[in-house]
Amino acid sequence: MVDSNLDELRAIVIRSIDESSEGLIAAAKSVYGMPETGFNERKTSSFVKKQLEQLNLSVQTGIAITGLKAVIEGSNPGPTIAVIAELDALRVPSHPGSDSDSGAAHACGHHIQIGALLGVATALVNPDVKDSLSGNIVLILTPAEEFIDIDERLTRRSNDEIEFLSGKQEMIRLGAFDGIDMAIMIHASNIDGNGNFSVGGTTNAHLTHQVRYIGKSAHAGGAPYKGINALQAAMFANAAINTQRETFVEDDVARVHGIISNGGTSVNAVPDEVLYEGRVRAGSIDALRLLERKVIKCYKAGALAIGAAVEIQTVAGYHPLTQSDSMGKVFVENANLIFGQHSVISEPSDRNHGGSTDMGDLSKIMPVIHPYTKAASGIGHGEDYIIQDYDRAVVSSAKVMAATVLSLLHDGATKAEETIGKFKPHFTPRQYVKSQRERFTTTTYRSQ
Numbered sequence: 001m002v003d004s005n006l007d008e009l010r011a012i013v014i015r016s017i018d019e020s021s022e023g024l025i026a027a028a029k030s031v032y033g034m035p036e037t038g039f040n041e042r043k044t045s046s047f048v049k050k051q052l053e054q055l056n057l058s059v060q061t062g063i064a065i066t067g068l069k070a071v072i073e074g075s076n077p078g079p080t081i082a083v084i085a086e087l088d089a090l091r092v093p094s095h096p097g098s099d100s101d102s103g104a105a106h107a108c109g110h111h112i113q114i115g116a117l118l119g120v121a122t123a124l125v126n127p128d129v130k131d132s133l134s135g136n137i138v139l140i141l142t143p144a145e146e147f148i149d150i151d152e153r154l155t156r157r158s159n160d161e162i163e164f165l166s167g168k169q170e171m172i173r174l175g176a177f178d179g180i181d182m183a184i185m186i187h188a189s190n191i192d193g194n195g196n197f198s199v200g201g202t203t204n205a206h207l208t209h210q211v212r213y214i215g216k217s218a219h220a221g222g223a224p225y226k227g228i229n230a231l232q233a234a235m236f237a238n239a240a241i242n243t244q245r246e247t248f249v250e251d252d253v254a255r256v257h258g259i260i261s262n263g264g265t266s267v268n269a270v271p272d273e274v275l276y277e278g279r280v281r282a283g284s285i286d287a288l289r290l291l292e293r294k295v296i297k298c299y300k301a302g303a304l305a306i307g308a309a310v311e312i313q314t315v316a317g318y319h320p321l322t323q324s325d326s327m328g329k330v331f332v333e334n335a336n337l338i339f340g341q342h343s344v345i346s347e348p349s350d351r352n353h354g355g356s357t358d359m360g361d362l363s364k365i366m367p368v369i370h371p372y373t374k375a376a377s378g379i380g381h382g383e384d385y386i387i388q389d390y391d392r393a394v395v396s397s398a399k400v401m402a403a404t405v406l407s408l409l410h411d412g413a414t415k416a417e418e419t420i421g422k423f424k425p426h427f428t429p430r431q432y433v434k435s436q437r438e439r440f441t442t443t444t445y446r447s448q
């Protein structure tokens with residue numbers, strides 16, 4: 001083992017990230033310029049592969065279609081830490097950075113995660129740093145974190161291209177996280193004046209319903225009374241869902257929302273098929289189940305009122321995020337050392353951000369942290385969500401993550417072992433896969 005002390009190694013890490021800062025920011029901006037939706041991130045994936053290969057890393061490709069994996073081996077045996085970045089964009093056609101064909105845009109800032117991951121890789125491949133580590137680092141690029149394009153992904157599922165609809169879920173199923181002991185990533189959030197980063201808090205569990213109303217077509221002018229209007233059934237269901245809002249428990253941070261992704265074919269015919277995509281979110285899987293029962297009654301109410309049939313397909317979504325306190329502590333210590341005291345805002349573990357992430361799923365299997373780098377302006381997922389501070393989003397994030405990994409695996413990986421010792425898994429990867437499979441169901445309700 002090279003006998004360098006932690007402060008010297010941290011200085012090497014910071015220096016190597018500083019030296020490559022321009023290239024890291026340029027890489028993040030290149031990814032911003034090629035936004036691709038989940039499981040379609042082919043350009044992004046091959047771009048990142050090349051960047052990793054320039055660091056002499058051997059890259060495994062095509063995991064869950066576009067996912068990537070590369071290993072940096074420490075000199076001594078020890079735990080394995082995954083450093084994760086997400087490859088996908090979402091669809092916001094009005095965003096200034098959107099792709100004119102697909103409408104995809106990095107309106108969640110995932111491109112900065114890629115720049116930060118490349119920074120971590122740059123720092124940790126340094127032989128002085130690597131030789132001091134007891135354990136390995138696995139760089140993982142995950143597809144499809146944004147849980148969108150459900151019909152497209154269900155088609156991929158029918159074609160056996162994927163089984164689960166998100167990247168991390170699918171990578172867990174494929175064993176890409178087997179042998180990994182803990183995971184860290186960083187996500188962009190708004191600049192709000194307080195600190196450079198935030199850590200802690202939780203996110204919602206969720207699920208999706210593909211709700212297909214089947215009615216009967218008829219001439220909308222000549223004989224509407226001979227039709228069964230599937231659109232009215234969907235709208236009635238949406239109104240029924242709204243009647244339930246006063247029954248939602250505040251602490252559950254329930255969110256029920258949907259879109260009509262097919263509202264009928266032609267205006268002069270009674271719509272005979274309508275697709276309503278419903279999303280249900282809550283702070284726990286139990287609360288989610290209760291909420292789902294209410295919502296399903298509302299879907300059926302729509303069909304019953306109009307005399308339509310409804311097919312409700314439940315698609316397994318995300319688990320709530322549980323973050324490791326001891327990893328969080330190491331992150332905060334390092335951020336404070338590099339950027340000064342109070343550079344991190346720590347949030348209580350029950351502070352629920354309302355959104356959902358598939359890091360939640362991973363957090364049921366291994367200790368994880370999902371801190372935020374405060375670097376954007378505008379509203380997340382909105383047309384005005386723009387990264388303002390690339391230096392903080394990419395360079396500072398890379399420094400804190402690399403220094404955190406270094407602290408965890410330095411000194412015989414004492415801190416990593418402590419983190420692992422404290423963690424109580426909710427699932428093994430195989431139990432997780434079985435439980436997710438069971439969350440997929442389809443029911444049909446005919447009102448006549």
Ligand SMILES: [Zn+2]
Nearest residue numbers: 107108146381
């Ligand atoms: Zn997002």
Ligand SMILES: [Zn+2]
Nearest residue numbers: 108110145187
């Ligand atoms: Zn995101």
